[in-house]
Amino acid sequence: MPVRVEDFDGTRGFSGRWRLYFRERFPLPLQAPVIAVFSSAVFVYASAIRAPGGRPSLTIVAATFVVVLLVFLQLRILDEFKDYEQDMRFRPYRPVPRGIVTLRELGWLGVVAAVAQVAASALVGTRALVALAVVWAYAGLMAAEFFVSAWLQAHPLAYMASHMVVIPLIVAYVATCAGAESPTAPLMWLAGMSYLSFCVFEIGRKIRAPADEEEGVDTYSALWGGRSAVIVWLMAMAGAGAFAALAARQVGASPAVAGLAAAVIAVAAGVGTRFLADARPGRGRWFFAMSGVWLVVMYLALGVGAWMRLP
Numbered sequence: 001m002p003v004r005v006e007d008f009d010g011t012r013g014f015s016g017r018w019r020l021y022f023r024e025r026f027p028l029p030l031q032a033p034v035i036a037v038f039s040s041a042v043f044v045y046a047s048a049i050r051a052p053g054g055r056p057s058l059t060i061v062a063a064t065f066v067v068v069l070l071v072f073l074q075l076r077i078l079d080e081f082k083d084y085e086q087d088m089r090f091r092p093y094r095p096v097p098r099g100i101v102t103l104r105e106l107g108w109l110g111v112v113a114a115v116a117q118v119a120a121s122a123l124v125g126t127r128a129l130v131a132l133a134v135v136w137a138y139a140g141l142m143a144a145e146f147f148v149s150a151w152l153q154a155h156p157l158a159y160m161a162s163h164m165v166v167i168p169l170i171v172a173y174v175a176t177c178a179g180a181e182s183p184t185a186p187l188m189w190l191a192g193m194s195y196l197s198f199c200v201f202e203i204g205r206k207i208r209a210p211a212d213e214e215e216g217v218d219t220y221s222a223l224w225g226g227r228s229a230v231i232v233w234l235m236a237m238a239g240a241g242a243f244a245a246l247a248a249r250q251v252g253a254s255p256a257v258a259g260l261a262a263a264v265i266a267v268a269a270g271v272g273t274r275f276l277a278d279a280r281p282g283r284g285r286w287f288f289a290m291s292g293v294w295l296v297v298m299y300l301a302l303g304v305g306a307w308m309r310l311p
Helices: 013-025 028-049 058-082 084-090 103-122 126-143 149-154 156-163 166-177 185-204 220-224 226-249 254-277 285-307
Strands: none
Touching: 028 058, 028 166, 028 185, 028 285, 058 084, 058 103, 058 126, 058 166, 103 126, 126 166, 149 156, 156 185, 156 220, 166 185, 185 226, 185 285, 220 226, 226 254, 226 285, 254 285
8 A cells, every 4th residue: 555645744755765766666675686586597597508517606696686676666667657647637645646655766876777778687698798798778768668569459459468578588697697508498597487476466466446546547457357367467476487497397396386377377266266255455456466376386396496497
């Protein structure tokens, strides 16, 4: 829930304003662990499937995590710019419309994040810097909505599908940091798993009970109807699970990963069924929580399986 306007008295100062912004828009206690699991699992998996070279350097793993965390922060900042007019009109409770932070300040934060990413990537080498530039270039196209904003706004599935391409590019960046030199078949399975897993998260965070829908806020439950949104969410999860099992086969962990995927999908199906039977206010949060569980469980399983294959 966002902090109410009356909870901010304008006297918190610089650090207080930023703590408030991050708590509402990029909560690090929630975001950082999930991104750490994601980036570390991808790194370990990429290390395990390339030519034997020993266990990965913790310094490089940490540097990669910092870059990935800051990439997701930059994506949030770009969204603040892209959605500014709609937020001012329909979501005045968000930090930027409330004046907690300004777009100018967020722009400078993005610059600082970019400098930190370059410095961390430089520890790895030129190829990592090139992979980072590709991620940035695509993020820029996303911010411009590929210069077809009106069309994308009218086609929400295409909007999500095009924006989620940044996730495989982030996977490619992490794999590059791990020493991968070409997009092998196992990495393609991993990219497919990641693409669909983040679609799961994107859909899950935008499923709401009818009473919780807001004017001017495009949720999938409002656009497609609750039943269709839940079905697409489960289909994305099943597809991600299939890709995860294929990726896990390359490190001898397919039975465990497939079993965990099936278990989480079964629980998710139960959540969806109960929601559709009684979509009372607040129950849309179940999908956000289950989507987070999916990400953590699947990447942990794949990462642990890959780690056990390292020499």
